[in-house]
C-alpha cells in the first residue's frame with residue numbers, strides 16, 4: 634500500500650466552496666500523493682462532487698490548491714488540463730451517436746491541439762487497459778452496457794495522458810460485479826503512472842481499492858486515514874458499511 638508520503642501531486646488546504654451564501658465544502662485539507670489512489674466517501678449531499686468539481690476548476694473556490702508543488706491561483710479547467718489533470722464527471726457525458734474510437738479521439742483532442750499527435754499509439758495503450766473497448770471500437774457509445782460506458786468515459790479521460798485522474802462516482806448505476814471490475818482497473822492505473830482521486834458513495838467498494846480515504850460529512854472532513862484501517866473502523870462500519878448503512882443503499 635502507498636501511504637502517500639512521497640511527493641504530493643494534489644494538495645488542498647483550507648479549501649472551501651460556496652453556492653451563493655451556502656458553503657458546501659468547508660476548509661478541507663486533502664492530499665493525493667504521487668501514485669496514490671485516494672477516495673472521498675460520504676453520504677448524499679456531503680459535498681463530494683462539489684469538492685471534485687472545484688478541484689478541477691469548474692467552480693470557484695477559496696483556500697490553496699497546489700499541484701506538484703505549484704500553487705495554482707484561481708484554478709481553471711484550462712490550467713488543470715494543461716498540468717495533466719482529467720475529470721470523469723458523474724454523468725459520463727459520452728457522445729452516444731459516435732463510435733468508441735471517435736469518443737476516445739475526442740478525449741485526446743486537447744493534446745492534439747498542443748501538437749502531441751500520438752493519438753493512435755495512445756489509443757492502443759487505452760485499449761490495453763480496457764480490452765473490452767478494443768473489441769467494441771466501432772460500436773456506437775449509446776449501445777454499450779453501463780459498465781462499458783464507464784470504461785469508455787475513463788478511457789477517454791486517459792487519452793490526454795493525465796497524471797491525476799479525478800472520478801465522480803464511477804459505480805453509479807452499475808451492478809456490484811461490474812463495479813468491482815471497473816474499480817479494479819482504476820486501482821491498476823497507478824502502474825501506468827496515474828494517481829487517482831475517487832469520489833464514491835459506495836464506501837465499501839471504494840475503500841477496498843484505495844490507499845487512503847477521507848470521509849466528508851456536511852462539507853467537512855469528519856475522518857481520514859488508511860483505507861484498510863477505515864474498513865475496520867467501527868464508525869465507518871456502522872454508518873457506511875453495515876447492512877442498514879445509510880450510504881450503502883445508494
Ligand SMILES: Nc1ncnc2c1ncn2[C@@H]1O[C@H](COP(=O)(O)OP(=O)(O)OP(=O)(O)O)[C@@H](O)[C@H]1O
Pocket residue numbers: 652657675676677678679680681682683684834
Ligand atoms: N449548483 C448548485 N447550487 C446550489 N447548491 C448546490 C448546487 N450543487 C450542489 N449544491 C448543494 O451542495 C451540497 C453538496 O452537494 P454535492 O452534490 O457536492 O454532494 P455529494 O456529496 O456529491 O452528493 P451526491 O453523492 O448525492 O452526489 C448539497 O447540499 C447540494 O444541494
